[in-house]
Amino acid sequence: MIVRPRKEDHLVIGKYTGKVIIGVGLLMLIPLATSIGFAEWDTAIDFIVAIMACFIFGYGLQVVCRTAKDLSWSHGLVVASGSWFFATALGALPHFLSGHAGSYLDTLFDVMSGYTTTGLYLLQDLDHVSMGLNMWRHLLTYAGGQGIVVIALTFLFKGTAGAYKVYVGEGKDERLLPNVIHTARAIWLVSLTWLGIGTLFLGVRGMMLGQGPVRAFFHGLWVFMGAWSTGGFAPQSYNTFWFHDIGYEVICIVIMIAGSFNFALHWAMWTGNRKEIRKNVETISFFVTLSIVTMVTTFFLAKANVYPDAMSLFRKVFYQLASGHTTTGFSTIYARSFVTQWGPVGLILTTVAMAIGASACSTGGGIKGIRMGVISKALLQDIRRMISPESAVIMEKYHHIRDTWLDDGLVRGAMTVTIAYLTLYAVGTIIGTLYGYPLEQAAFEMVSAASNTGLSCGVTSPFMPAVMKVTFILGMWLGRLEFMSVFALIGYGYAVVRGK
């Protein structure tokens, strides 16, 4: 029997959703200050409107939803997915008011893409967008990478057992420290340290490349945000192709690979456990799969004679594939070059890299390295069982912060989520092909959206059918929250209507 949620359930969900949305409003103070700093008055007003809308929604819920009840698991999941939904709807206001979006659906697409660190966008005339709006685009993706719930946990929640349940609902389950709020702050400590160092490196490099100090700083900051969060937004429509520099690309690669690593791995390194990076199943899985796709793609493009020399070939292939595998979405080739220069084989191999994706509990998306590691180990275990005597007990373990023995429950969990991702990729691809896009291009784009990567081969555009836009939005949302929270929200809605 499905139990209809009681008034208290609605109140507790409303209360915590309101807190997260107030957090989103406070976050908009940064682009507001940027707009004021650059005397972009129209943009500044756009942000005031959006901030006030967030406050009205958030404080309105605080006034209406008064309760002392703490969160349960299902509440946590609903708050996480519900917060993302409302944060998207309200976070889209500055995009919409800027006049650069074709419709509100397009702005929802862009903001969901930002929060989920995807990086696809439908904003038009990006090269004439204000500094304030550019700050918001990149801040969205930086905040989304850490998790907007993590932000709220850090600043707005004051010690509640239920906080962990919202944290998990956002697709993160690592507890770096015993207290979840301390964990959220530890995530921020790591991220902000990287922000300072990464922006400095990119900014200085930008000045060496001929950028003025102000542009070099802001481009450095935004490119860092795009790389670390594995978001892939950049301030110019040319993306990181803008810089034409191998040094800038190397810095980007280091940041995006670091951003794609599990926060638990970062924390282990931070606290002195340096060996972890060599032993961790996710880093091993990442380097193995990245090496394989890079070698195969290089081989095919070398055969096709697309690039003039080995260095250019490796530089282009490794950058796009590292970007795809970390689910960042930066590129140094034109979107259509995937079709006209890389061809179907290049498209398919990049799709594979994106589909596997980054590490769990990182800023990245995709099936995740840990699941690939667990499934590979399980396969290995089965093969060993087959070739061993019947009486032999074959055990397999993997290392992620500590050694864990494989059991059926663990493998089933990894397989379930993997199958869910593959189904999502397949459904979106079918929808794309029904609209007439070639199979490999439809698959490339849907996998890019649902793995939160953001590379495009030209399918995504402001003129693509609305159904595909909605499909991609749902793909980004489901992919980022790893299904369970969104299913919990749907279940909650169903229980409200049909429960007894």
Add this chain to the structure above:
Amino acid sequence: MRIRTLLMVLVAAVFFVAASVSVALAQVAFPPNNPSSTELVNRMNVPGDITKGLFWNGKTVTFHGEAIGEVMIRGDYAWVHLNDDAYMEKNVEEGAKLAGYNSGMAVWVPAALTKTVDTYGDYKHEGSIVEITGTFNAACKEHGGDMDIHATSLKVLRVGHVVDDPVPAWKAALAAGLMLLAGGLYWLERRTRNRINPHRGV
């Protein structure tokens, strides 16, 4: 006295001619590039066969577009990015209709030639429209496989200008109204917090 009057008339005439030329130049509609940046990226020698390369690779092209962002000088040469999209002559802030993404081409040009380009497009500026002639490289050997044009000549077709983006009155009024409402709700929340919820600060 007569000479002074004559001089004044002369100055006025010069101003009039200059203003007329500026207005005329500002209204010039530029024909689409042939080839456009989209064509440069998309047109293959044999559709579907990447081994045969791109059609325009290695050919000399003449290309015009809005100088966007900034010039990045690298020694004797510089990178300039030219957008030949729907916003080349008028951007969204100036009221251009939305017509899709930006598109353009990266141009490698002698740095000395870029001195004539005084405005680069961004939120507050519509960049100068520049015409270049040079060789198109689908994957440039000199620049790590980048797609670019190595230009040998550069000409400014239209000087760029500052763009205004005034605040509409309705937007300012909306912001003021929402501020009042948000302030009221914040006050109400603070006032009623302790009365209803004994677990303050949760």
